[in-house]
Amino acid sequence: MLDMKLLRNNPDLAVNGMKKRGIHDNSVDEALDLDREKRLLLTEVEQMKNQRNRVSQEISNFKREGMDAEEKILEMRDVSRRIKELDDRIRELNDKINYLLLTIPNIPHESVPSGVSEDDNMVVSRWGNPTTFDFQHQAHWDMGEHLNLLDFERAGNVTGARFVFYRGAGARLERSLINFMLNLHIEEHGYQEIFPPFMVHRDSMVGTGQLPKFEEDAFKIEDTEYFLIPTAEVPVTNLYRGEILEADQLPMRYTAYSACFRAEAGAHGRDTRGLIRQHQFNKVELVKFVSPEDSYEELESLTADAERVLQLLELPYRKVNLCAGDLGFSSAKTYDLEVWMPSYDDYVEISSCSNFEDYQARRANIRYRPKKGGRPRYVHTLNGSGIAIGRAAAAILENYQQEDGSVVVPKVLKPYMGGLEKICFPH
């Protein structure tokens, strides 16, 4: 969330940030009004509390000396009642202010292009060329069926739509991708591996920004306060919730595999076939905690670390600077990596790398003590897919397919596939 002090001193920054995103409401003004009222009451109630503290002390002294304090006690009874009323009112105001702050999105960085939809995103770079075929190429869902790698039909039977069984070499491909990516990030990019819980409680979801605004996108476990994580970003970013870190611990870089669960409310009819949009999918995530002055540099290197995965897999992709209208709620700046997907005849998002600045850190209360000492400051948090496994598998099937229907295994994955060169028809 944004700093209430920033809103007070510089409300235009927040309002213009929202305008840039195409959001027009008066939540900033509302918050400011409530904040003004709150501070007025706060001054009043704190004066009364000061009086109460003083007189209580006097009562204590009176009693010790065996004197009658009845008059003062009666007087304080009224003061206390009034304090309680004011405290209640302040609590109410605080709740409202807090809720508003939690529903105001982050301010886009100045380098974020303006625009309202993905059509306004800015292509930053391209790597490789879209794959061309001199034969009739297939979509990965058809290939997955023919090669007996993916079983959507039985998954529908067992669970429902947007679920899948991976089988045989398909299951192994998925597992190979996970291990390949984790190894790359821990061995060559300096990340520490984390294996997080796949469920978190409400506070964690609020910490990273999924709640309170987007509850319908999440799976909640009935009769509990647990949510299935939509991404490892949630447990890993919340790792240090409420803590004060030491400056020399920063930057901290983590990579985590997790299954991800998304309700995909509002995506009815979109990407209904294949691996692109599933309720459950696998992802290797990158998360960083850094000092504020380094965060944009760290965003570049995080994105480069994600790009490296695609380069080693030799999958054509492009890098896109998301426009303000397409930017995630908590993000100040996001690069999407989009992989070439022949069945879509287009680039498809496969990684999203964001700098949240202190927006998540303030929600999750993650701070660090600066080297020179002084007050704790909020860290900056970043994360990015490094990368989405299911979409990577789909991209490999489609981009590496051969005329005979087989799929060549990318070089870097061969060791993980037990030396397998090619995924062929089962015999």
Add this chain to the structure above:
RNA sequence: GGAGAGAUGGCCGAGUCGGCUGAAGGCGGUCGCCUGCUAAGCGAUUGUGCGGGAUAAUGCCUGUACCGAGGGUUCGAAUCCCUCUCUCUCCGCCA
């Protein structure tokens, strides 16, 4: 699942019949003194949020809140009551 114990400052650990405890004592940290070096010793200092004030400014002054979380009783709660969460021990069960 059953039975019990507990949650206090960076850490350990006191807190008596509710008042003089933001919190004894110790450790650690920081600064100063002392000292051939190291070690030891001596002195001082050492939380966070929020409001207000002054300021070029991290700093500073002042008020207030915080002893797992949230409520309650009271003139006054770390201390009493209720609810919740978490941790530990024993038994049972289990990957």
